[in-house]
Amino acid sequence: MTTTTMISPACRYEIRPPFLFRWEDSQQAHVLLYPEGIVKLNATGGEILRRCDGTTSVAELIDQLALSYNASDVDAIRNGVLNFLEVSHGKGWIRAKA
Template identity: 90%
Template sequence: MTTTKILPASCYEIRPPFLFRWEDSQHAHVLLYPEGIVKLNATGGEILQRCDGKTSVAELIDQLALSYNASDVDTIRNGVLNFLEVSHGKGWIRVKA
């Protein structure tokens, strides 16, 4: 499996045909696609919510560190980068051109 280098200045967006939204029946953010649904945990939802094509990876990390009142930003950074790598590998997100 090839991994993509997630760069701090890159901005990601949800890749079609995926649709990101809050689903009341699931009590969670989900990714909908023609073959099914991916239910996200709270942190995954927080990360993908910021993949709007405008927010850079560095800004996303800073926002989450502030939101979670994190004293260890490295832990937040590593978790976000790992989640973005997996999400990109699964085809959920793409770099905004």
């Protein structure tokens, strides 16, 4: 049974301990480090999680990425970001900032 998290545009997310988000030169990618291993992120995933700083809202994150990628289809960016955040939350990588 899968539960879906509703990601609100006003929510602010942060990386959940014990995960550590950083750039890894040896991987040439952003990664999430945790006691049991490492998750190598693709470029877009890295850009999304980089903005999960506890102060940037989901709406702001979407706007920043749309501008950064010079996107003409903001709906596609929004859907991709929301899907990635739902998966990230489900995997326990991020948590809502109170």
